[in-house]
Amino acid sequence: MPRLTIDGREIEAKAGQTVMQAARDHGIFIPYFCWHPNLSVPGNCRICVVGVAEKDGGEWVEIACNMPAAEGMVVFTASEKVKARRKATMEFITLNHPVDCGICDKAGECTLQDYHFEYNGAASVSRDAKTHATKHFDLSERIVLDNERCIQCTRCVRFTREISMSNGLGMLDRGDHSIVRPSPDGAFAKDAYSDNVIDLCPVGALLAKDFLHKARVWYLKATPSVCPGCERGCGVNLWHRKDEWKLRSPRQAARNEGIDRVTPIENPAVNGPWVCNKARDLPRLFGRVRATGPLFKGAPAPCEAAVLEARALIAEAKRPVAVVSSWASNEELAAFKAAFGSRFALVAKRDHEPQPGEVVQDDLLIRADKNPNAAGVRAVLGECGTEVPKDADLVLVWGEGFDFRAVPAGAKIVFLNAFLAPENGHADVFLPLSIQTERSGHYTNFAGVTSRFERCFALPPGVLHAEELFGSLVGNGRGA
Amino acid sequence: MKHLIPEFERMKARFPAGFDSSLVLPCLHRIQADRGFVADEDIVGLCEYLKVPRIQVEEVLSYYTMLRREGIGKTHLQVCRNIACSMRGAEDVIEHACKRLGVKPGQTTADGKFTLSTVECLGSCGTAPVLMVNDAYHENMTLEKLDALIAGLS
Amino acid sequence: MPGRQLIMNFEVTPASHTLADYRARGGYETLVKALGMAPADITKEVTASGLLGHGGAAFPVGRKWGVMKPNPGEIHYLCANADEGEPGTFKDRWILEHAPHLLVESMLITSYALGVRHAFVYIRGEFDLPYRRIQGAIDEAYAAGLLGKPVPGSDFALDIVVYRGAGSYVCGEASGLITSIEGRKPYPRNRPPRLTVKGLFQKPTVINNVESLANITGIIRMGAEEFRKVGTAKSPGTQLISISGHIAKPGVYEVEYGYSWAKFLDEDCGGMLHGAKMKCVVPGGISTKVLTRPEIENLTLSHESVNPAGSGLGSGGMIVIAEGTCMVRLLQVLLRFYHHESCGQCTPCREGMGWMHRIIDRIVAGEGVPDDIERLYAISHANDGTTICGMGDAAGFATVGILNKFRDEFEYWIANKRSKMDGRLECRA
Ligand SMILES: Cc1cc2nc3c(=O)[nH]c(=O)nc-3n(C[C@H](O)[C@H](O)[C@H](O)COP(=O)(O)O)c2cc1C
Ligand code: SF4
Ligand code: SF4
Ligand code: SF4
Ligand code: FES
Ligand code: FES
DSSP, rough: OOOEEEEEEEEOOOEEEBBHHHHTTOOOOOOSSSTTTTTTOOSSSSTTEEEEEETTOEEEEEEEOOOOOOOOOOEEESSSHHHHHHHHHHHHHHHHHHOOGOOOTTTTTTTHHOOOHIISSSSOOSSSSSOOOSSSSSSSSEEEEEEETOOOHHHHHHHHIIOOOOOOEESSSOGOEEEEEEEEEETTTTTTTTTTTHHHHTTTTTEEEGTTOOOOOOGGEEEEOOOOSSOOOOOOEEEEEEEHHHHHHHHGGGGGSSSSEEEEOOBBBBBBOOOOOOHTTTHHHHTOBBBOOOOTEEOOOOOHHHHHHHHHHHHHHHSSEEEETTSSSSHHHEEEEETTSSSSEEEOSSSSSOOTTSSOOOSSSSSSSOOSSSHHHHHHHHOOOOSOOOOOOOEEEEEEOOOOOGOOTTTTTEEEEEEEEEEGGHHHHHEEOOGGGGGEEEETTTTEEEEEEOOOOOTTTBBBBBBHHHHHHHHSOOOO | OOGHHHHHHHHHHHSOOOOOOHHHHHHHHHHHHHHHHHOHHHHHHHHHHTTTOOOHHHHHHHHHHTTTTSSOSSEEEEOOSSSHHHTTTTTHHHHHHHHHTOTTTTOOOOSSSEEEESSOOSOOOGGOOOOEEEEEEEEOOOHHHHHHHHHHHH | OOSSOOSSHHHHHHTTTTTHHHHHHHTHHHHHHTTOHHHHHHHHHHHHHHOSSSSSSOOBBBHHHHHOOOOOOOOOOEEEEEESSTOOOHHHHHHHHHHHHHHHHHHHHHHHTTEEEEEEEOOTOOOOOHHHHHHHHHHHHHTSSSHHHHHTTOOOOOOOEEEOOOOOGGSSSSSHHHHHHTSOOOOOOOOSOTTTTGGGGGGGEEEEEEEHHHHHHHHHHHHHHHTTBBSSSSSSSSSEEEEEEEEEOOEEEETTEEEHHHHHHIEEEEEEBGOOEEEEEOSSTTSOOEHHHHTTTTEESSSHHHHHGOOOOOSSSSEEEEETHHHHHHHHHHHHHHHOOOOOOHHHHHHHHHHHHHHHHHHHHHHTTTTHHHHHHHHHHHHOOOOOTHHHHHHHHHHHHHHHHHHHHHHHHHSSSSSSSTTTSSSOO
């Protein structure tokens, strides 16, 4: 294991590490644009230069991201020589960059903006007009590209070659005319992981159309969560308005309770640093119209009465069957088990199935089971049946995706669901439930890794938490 | 492009196994020699044949100066304007060619007979100025030789 | 004749490039000798010869080969660099056109030494006759059973593919060349890894200039000791010099290292065009710094003489410049070229080349400011040793070389909005 000195600190690098990797492992910061821990090393931005002491007392500069850490090496990350080089590189990078941070969605999260302040800070020394490139190019229906802001780090291009393997993007032409473009065969539009390039882009060249000019990032806060899009259960941050930045006008109030964007949380055991586009579309999934009140056969009912009615139906049933949601958290499942024990015959349900056009399964992240917690159901409740027994006289349906034709004739139906759906009205008793963003809990993914999600929003009026509800569904008949 | 596949197969046989991606450039050369430029359908066919991603071929095509996506005039006049040729009168040659043909570098004459281009050093500086007429070098160019050349091809 | 000759040592006739003529000159006899030697001994001989690469950097050929450890069963590649893109250079073309079999024989010997089964000749796309000549020679060699199957009397076999470029200067840079052969956009690569460790398709690859390789046959035929008797101790052998510009007899000359530079120009090359006075000379391709006539007066054509003068023999592309030539316009041509050829991969070169080009265009348009000269220096320095391939450095050297010596012409143009020299590049009678 090579021992080297960085800025006077002696560190031990792992075999085969570069100076960049070794420095990071020891909390020493070296700036970078093109380097990314999960991508190949093109060494093209040249911002990561460091000085290396020579035997004769001199110092040579070389990029840290491609320099193997070697025994006895003495490295400087901020010598005068290094600072001058870095400043020159920043001058080059900003030469033809518009520096339009004021109208850029990346502002606040932009590496270029940070480094410009840190390493250059000076106004442009160029007397020549900036070159112009396409300002607003539709890379796909999801992403817009601003070629003037692009610093040609090729992270996005490499992502589509090395990670998503769509080969959807390329760097066309040469020299300072080089330009990021999508493959004309539409490979990028079909790339189920395309939105990762937005996070990868160190500047504001790649932006999500869904998020375009929606909010400055400092108005938002990130709540850690788990994508329920499939049984991978990728770690995600759900971004929504901070309390102090809630919109006041009644017309916009709905946006306060919505997710503005979704970004990955790196988790080597689950998703690495990536998520698929389905996670990015969670705002739409969670934003569907909600069921806001209990129903008796379609007629609005007071909450207390509805709960009592459900409890009575359960108590009276001889052969009750529960169709369990694979979107339920481990906590909800445990509450169900604690409340009912073996009262129900159990059927496991896939709340969601692959949609037409959706990638069913691949080698990167996406799994065929489009539900977050099938493994949790098995772990908490044991093996469940797959079909509703023909002799059931009560069916408790928990969550979406159930085909009500499977309910035996004459059996009563208690339906717990979060969203507005025609089926809600068919149940003898319907109770509206909370969604993931309104509670915290855990999911267990297909590989047995359990991840936690946090609450983002308060419970809307009229909606119940399953975790609390199950206790009140146990008891005798209609009496209290 | 499909009719060239037997030729591509013979080219492939000369390469080591597993070098299919290497054939992108030689195949594009061959396609261009055949059609005069590389059309979209050629690219699609080539990607299918070599099993290379479309974007790879697009990048290659956009990068190299000798490859074209559109047709040009019957005769391609390419005048070197790098250092040695400029020191031996290339600037006059270019000016004269523009006047004679009534076009600017990069343009094609209205009758489609000539396309005039300027290029960088052709590796023939000892016989400067140099002009390429389609694939052939014409060295030690003079205005008189140029006039005769154009007259002969008109 | 500027000293002894090792490569241009036969009479060029309409048939001198053919296999029959080459054989009549003793061609392919050295191959037989080489195949009787142990591969490692060939590398040893080449190392002992002190042969320096002719692609521009004068890197010792033996040292490069030494990195390749030919393991039977492991794949290695050899590429002959026939891209000849450095402006002012046209000497590999001479070998390709007139001595193609010398290259083929040398590549056979080299491949045998390095455990190579497949070799490439990477030739610039514009070369037509040179392409037909080398392809023709290779076809002849295939027909004669020298390529494609074991060379008679041995179990060594080699295939050679001629790979044509398509218009790009950086394809002459060794790693750009390799990426080009891989059928991708020819981005040069960072080192490490060295190409002799991970080259073409990640396999160890040796890339040598055509002229470097052409010397191998001679070295093995005569032995390192004899070879070293030609040239000087530090610059063994000869160099093909392609000379152009304002010189009376431009062309390719084989010069024995150590030959007087002034004598070469004044006698062998017939002196200046139209009897003009010499202003300066680009010694070895535009990426080497210009030297004035007084500076070269007492120099010899050898690395040990030219390098201390602050320049180098580079690729042997010598451009002679007469008094009266406008150095501002000259630099404009060079910067336009570098801007045009930057692959755009790394920041300093991608942005710097365009910036310098815009500055020089602005100066020539009469809109220069005094600060522009410092800016050109700063951009050049910011490209020195900071780029992926040598292109950024090269542009910087060329610029600094001209600014250092002819700053007054730039200041004049900026102050007076016109050339101090009438803006001429040509040398008229
Ligand atoms: C921008 C650039 C262009 C180059 N062009 C050529 C070229 O056209 N021909 C060549 O032989 N070497 C060229 N080189 C040098 C090669 O990278 C490499 O060093 C050489 O081919 C090695 O051969 P040698 O060791 O036999 O000299 C170029 C280098 C750079 C940086
Ligand atoms: S768009 Fe962004 S990620 Fe892609 S090359 Fe440009 S700066 Fe890099
Ligand atoms: S792979 Fe599955 S869990 Fe991960 S982001 Fe995509 S849908 Fe969500
Ligand atoms: S120095 Fe220039 S030519 Fe070389 S890799 Fe960088 S951008 Fe490309
Ligand atoms: S981070 Fe090292 S060159 Fe870009
Ligand atoms: S400068 Fe024109 S051929 Fe070299």
